[in-house]
Amino acid sequence: MSSAPSSDRPANCVRVAAVGDVHIDENVLGRFRPALERIGEKADVLLLAGDLTRHGTGDEARCVATEFADLSVPVVAVLGNHDYHSDAQDEITKILEDSGITVLERSGVVFDCFGIRLGIAGAKGFGGGFAGRCGSEFGEPEMKAFIRHTRTIAEELGTALHDLDCDVRIALTHYAPTPETLLGEPLEIYPFLGSYLLGEVVDEVCPALAVHGHAHAGTERGVTPGGVHVRNVAHPVIKQAYSVYQIAGQPAAA
Amino acid sequence: MKTRTDVYKESQMQRVLTEDERVSEQGIRVSRLEENTFALSGEVASSKRREVIEQVVAEKFPDLTVEYDLGITRVHEPDEVEEV
Ligand SMILES: [Fe+2]
Ligand SMILES: [Fe+2]
Secondary structure (H helix, E strand, C coil): CCCCCCCCCCCCEEEEEEEECCCECCCCCCCCHHHHCCHHHCCCEEEEECCCECCCCHHHHHHHHHHHCCCCCCEEEECCHHHHCCCCHHHHHHHHHHCCCEECCCEEEEEEECCEEEEEEEECCCCCEECCEECCCCCCHHHHHHHHHHHHHHHHHHHHHHHCCCCEEEEEECCECCCHHHECECHHHHHHCEEHHHHHHHHHHCCCEEEECCCCCCCCEEECCCCCEEEECEHHHHCCCCEEEEEECCCCCC | CCCCCCCCHHHHHHHHHHHCCCCCCCCCEEEEEECCEEEEEEEECCHHHHHHHHHHHHHHCCCCEEEEEEEECCCCCCCCEEEC
16 A cells, blocks of 8 residues: 655655554454554554454454454554464454455565555464473474474464565564563463564564564563564553554665 | 462462453463462453453452452553664
8 A cells, every 4th residue: 555655754664553462352342443543644554463352253353353444554463372262263364354454374465655665474473482491393292283383383484574575574473583572471481472483484584573462461672583673562561552663664776 | 287278279360360261361460469368460451351350250269369450451542653
C-alpha cells in the first residue's frame, strides 16, 4: 500500500507499530480501537506478535478482526500458543485473512512504504532454550518432537527471511529469538519462552529488527548474539496500545 | 518434623490459572508470602478477567488466603517513536 505521506512524516524511513499478546475476547473487544483509529499518522504498518486470542477460538478471532482490521495501515500478524489452544489455528488464520489482516507462518510479505520496500517474514516459533541451556532432539519421541518443531519452524523462517525481495527486513515471531528480552521472567521458564534456533536464523539474514511477544514479564529491548535489534512487544511489557519503531531505509536505486 | 501444609499449592495455582478454561492466563506470578498465604501479581487485559481470576482462585483454593495485585494493561496511544 502506498499513499501520500503526511506532512510531518520523516523521509527515508519506515515506521513500524507493533504489539503482541493482546489476548482479545469479548471482554477486551473495543479497548484497543480508540488508540488505533489514528495509527496512520504514527506508523506505516502494524505488526501483531501472536497470542491474539485467549483460547484460540473462531469467535475470539472474529473479535480480533473487529478490533484490528480496517485500519489505515496494513496489519500483519503471526499466531501465538494461545491461538493454537482449540486446534482452530487454520480457522483463525482464515477469519483474519478474510478481514484483511495478513497472517504469516514461515512466510513473508512485502509492502511499499513511500518508496521503501518493507519486507516482513513471520512464524510462531517455539521454545527449547538458549545457548548452553537448551533441549536437544534426543531421547523420548516427545522430546525429539518438541525440539524438531522449533528447528523446522526456524529453518523455514530463515528461508522466508532470506527470500524477501526488499530494502528493509523485519522478523516477526511469537517466541523469543534471544534471552535478553526475557529479563524479568524466571530463568527456569526460559526454555518455554524461546529458542536460540530462532536467533540463529535471524542472525544469518540480519534484519533491521526482530519483533516478538509471549514473555509478558520480560523486557522490551535486547539484541541477538549477532547484534540484531530485538523488541519484545507483549502488551504487558510495552504497557500501551502499540510501540512504534522507526527504521532508516533507502529505496533501491532504480 | 513439621511439614508445610501448603506444599505444591504454588504449582497447583499456576496450573489452574493456565488450564482452567475460564482463566487461561500464563502471565500471572504466584508467590508464597507465608504459610497458606499467597500473592498473585501481574497484568490482565480487562477488569472482567481480574474478577474471573479472583472467583476461580477462591473456588479452587477455599482454604488459602490470596492477596491480589493485578493491574489492567493500559491501551493509550504511544507518545514516542524509537529509532532503531
Ligand atoms: Fe501471551
Ligand atoms: Fe504466548
